[in-house]
Amino acid sequence: QCQTMTSLSQADFEARLEAVFHQNTGESQQIAQDIDQSVDLLSLSEEMPANEDLLNEDSAAPVIRLINAILSEAIKETASDIHIETYEKTMSIRFRIDGVLRTILQPNKKLAALLISRIKVMARLDIAEKRIPQDGRISLRIGRRNIDVRVSTLPSIYGERAVLRLLDKNSLQLSLNNLGMTAADKQDLENLIQLPHGIILVTGPTGSGKSTTLYAILSALNIPGRNILTVEDPVEYELEGIGQTQVNTRVDMSFARGLRAILRQDPDVVMVGEIRDTETAQIAVQASLTGHLVLSTLHTNSASGAVTRLRDMGVESFLLSSSLAGIIAQRLVRRLCPQCRQFTPVSPQQAQMFKYHQLAVTTIGTPVGCPHCHQSGYQGRMAIHEMMVVTPELRAAIHENVDEQALERLVRQQHNALIKNGLQTVIRGDTSWDEVMRVASATLENKA
Template sequence: MNEIEYVADRLIKEASLLHVSDIHIVPRKDDAIVRFRLDGLLMEKEALTKEMCERLITHFKFLAGMDIGERRRPQSGAMEARHQEEIIHLRLSTLPTSYDESLVIRLLPQNFFIPRSQLSLFANATKTLLSLFRQPQGLIIFTGPTGSGKTSTLYTLLRICQYEWHRNVITLEDPVEKRIDNILQVQINEKAGITYTTGLKAVLRHDPDVIMIGEIRDAETAKIAVRSAMTGHLIATTMHTKNAVGAIYRLREFGIPLGDIEQTLLAVVAQRLVDLVCPFCGEHCSIFCRKYRSIRRAAVHELLYGNALSNAIQSVQTKEKTHHYYTLQHVIRKGVALGFLPAHLLYR
């Protein structure tokens, strides 16, 4: 093993050991820096020489099947690594900068799934999520920013649907982040003509009980998702909105009539990942301490369903706020009061 192979292998192993979500290799004027994203925070790992940085990025690009001769345009690729009998899927993205090429590697452990007991910080939210996924038909939308754990939560719920409730689960994803046995996962490939729209039409002929759509991105996908929910299928998907009510406004922007939304929408779940108070360090956990904590963050959920959802849909129509439900801020406030969450979350 030469020097570059050793450094690349060491970075992946150290990142896996710390449960890092992303590795950043960032070029600077005279050198380069490696950063790890740990629990949402970027921490500096080490500095590299310019030559080492270029060779390391070239090495990763070669392994991921990217064009090593092209450095003037962004590229993306994927590869797999193994650490302690665990398979880790790596998604790579390059970006030309004013100094040199930058590389970000997203780590996606394939064997890890969130235990049912850790789906949410509060058990009543977990019970609600499970009861929603037991429904025979309807539309469930998960919202939240990138990195809020929406897909991980969905994967756990889909596994429960398949393994415990014996339902036929099919997913449409771009890309497939985690491979699950006995669940049919379709990779979106627009060059081959497999878009969310065409893929969803094909999936509906494959006798599904539950369909997961990676993301509703356009009006056509939104219309087919709503139509599928009307015809006896449970549809779970994600959407980028600020809060749960925002998903209703987004569906309206896509041209979905309020009557169809009212008939099909079962729930909107807004999710965030928040740091738990460290039992040793308190609110500000040391980087060194994080390594030894098995649970460092938890998901909190804003659940909009039932009467509150009906009132929210009516509010969109009348433009008058008549809905009341527990928002994320209410849930976080409860977590702080019980001592689970750090107080600084109240001021975000």
Template sequence: MAYKRLGDLLIDAGLISNDQLDLALSHQKGSNRRLGEVLIDEGIITEAQLIEALQMQLGIEFIDLSQYDIDPEMSRVISKNVARTYSVVPVKATPEEVFLAMSDPLNFLAIEAVKTASRKRVVPMVATNDAIQRAIMTLYGNEGAARAIEEMKREVKTSDEATTFTSSTLGDDADAQSAPTVRLVNSIIERAATERASDIHLEPREADMHVRMRIDGIMRTILTVPKELQQSVIARLKIMGTMNTSERRIPQDGRANVRIKKQDIDLRISTLPTIHGETVVIRLLDKDEKLLEAEGIGLAGGDLEKYRTLINASNGMVLIVGPTGSGKSSTMYTMIRELNTDAVNLVTLEDPVEYNIDGVNQVQINEKVGMTFAEGLRAVLRQDPDIVAVGEIRDGETAEIAMRSAITGHLVLSTVHTYDAASTIDRLIDIGVEPYLIASGVRGIVSQRLVRCVCPHCREAYTPDEEDLAMLGLSPDPSIKFYRGTGCPMCFNTGYRGRTGVFEILMLDRDLRSRITGGATREALQDAIEATGKYQNMQHGLQRLVLGGTTTVEEARKTMTALE
């Protein structure tokens, strides 16, 4: 293979200009990132364009790892540490050669490292970075967990090592030297992060302990742990969360922070006694800044403009509404991150505090000692705040204090468990808030849901029928294409990978405020909302996502049915 710089190769392919290369190289300095990664992150090229250029210019074969079963014996060719350090995975091997899947086949340091480790000639193959990370986790993660379980079985009768570890960094060089309990727990957490799971469930059964993960909102069984090892694993997690390892009769809560692939992830750990032992649920909170950006949570077009208008106001209340699991907390933290500057005093009241954000005064609610949302809000208002974020409005007292704060010059953010804008106003009136306070205080209501995204690895286009088009308010048109996933190993054969938000944002105008003050019914408010002309309901957002190939018509139908 000819030794040619990636930048020159992409210029020859006509994908980038010299100016774009200079810009990318300036951003690359001091970042320890590969040039291809910088070009993709900056939006100069796509990963697909990079792969195509490498194929055409260098004659390197592309391999779709989602369609390829790697022999478990490949884990013996190179170590997990080498594979993860250089983002490579061995695909197949002969006595003289090892075929190596790489996202950057011009990474000659990686090629030399694998050549030294395997003592074979390296044949580079190009694959997507996501596919490589998934393959590494599948090839080495399952093997590592199985080996750790076997070692734990041998040691469980003579050792109680689960109570002696404090490491909170996963996947480093020391991991291989750690005790088997540590390696097993690390492997489970790392697998969850790779699969982008929101929660890990460790559930004791009569004969064993099941490890399940909530991936894209769906629970999936990942592995089982023998019954005799159950307590060691739970004890390790309790130590990570600084909980009492000897107390098994009452629920406990803890927090931990781990670093996986140079990314910090917060863990919220909860235990609950059951008849077969303690069940443990771990919530994973990724601190990736890109995930907590307006575009990252799915806002676009007119919704994005309305969002900007709401959070840039100097006063008033912005309510984020939706059922449990609709992404309200992510939207609120996105707002908090954007509003968090040295020019303002931003205070939050949360139960519990999920993300720790530097520069924000975050207050933990503790009702056992009288620190309720209402009492906390009263105290916060004496702290000269510019912006107040109230985790949830649960009662009339909190709602009324928050409304009066919004009227008197503060920007207030909060969430309410309702289904749409009109029912939010009804709910506030039901819990005792005067209509004139709602009309004066509320500036806008963000209603949202989460929908699953089509898996990019098995996505295909098809022509929808008239019923599907009508459901989205579209006229019959043979040129319209919808998209769906056929199912592949990358998405557990579901056709979906990842989730995004779909929104409807209501901006209160003079007419709506007047109707609220006058005591209009929910139906009258809904009619007035739809008559504003500026309001776009959730069907419009779902239509955009389906036509753009982001989600499927089945996901759209499910969301529309839930709104009825």
């Protein structure tokens, strides 16, 4: 099969290159303009013809305007994710705001294929392939803000679905002061990260802010005299002066393999995105014992539960006692809207819980709802933490293989439980009783 090649002059080539550049930057400029204006998504969706030509690259095309408007609205509302979902007779566009999904638009289902195909074009995915999941990314520069959009598509019985994760690189507050820790917990963390070696773990479920805490710690450690290397899945935020490596399962680049490799790169500090298996756990322990400060995450309900999880992975107790330096358990809760929150008397059940944790209180903050918070009663999120610094007494207990409940009792002699720190934020009116119970109720069994 023969193909005809067209020869372009230098002037023509530069003209075409500039046209492509202006097309891409034009979309970012349109999104930036939409952020400053009120966008009627419903009107835009109703204007779109069902047979929109996907090959039309005119920036005024309705499908492009609607995508730009959706992105601008998501950025304006500080959404973390955009969900484009297809069902038998309908489709739905939802934003995840402060950890909760909120329906934004339910346009004609015929628009689903157009929207998802346009997103796939922007993310450089194969628009003809609808049978398998695809992953890609879109980079937007809006004013002085860099927005990284992670795109994931998934085939379903009613058509493709897409989720767009928005990462605003300029909004990340990489400072220990912004983690929301108590003064005592922050001081303990600052002492921990100055250790020359050992393992520091951050634990909690998915979406509890573990990565943000790790990035804040890395930023605090990032000085010219240190070599800091990471293995992540994926690299969410790029940090200047830190060597970041990404897991790639297609070429067998796992956490364990990446960790082995970076240990040959003369690191002072190593960050492993997550300890998922026995091999990674054992390499991390050995790295800490050979003079490296190792940072990582685990999925456990409490700080003491991380010790049990590592034992279950096959790490010997005597190795854990020698390598563990500290563990931070954390959760994210929604902040009460300062414009409409109200303080109400505590119920008998609530009073009993506060009394159990030796906290005196008569009124607590409760959500109400107003236009400022879209009637949700909440605006923004904050973290609550539980610290576990491995003292000589705790180290001996871990070495002797004591159970999780015994470890928990020892930890409570030094630090507040996650639930108690959460209840203190309720007393201050930062968040609500329901929010703390939602994220910390699974830990109550261990605290009794």
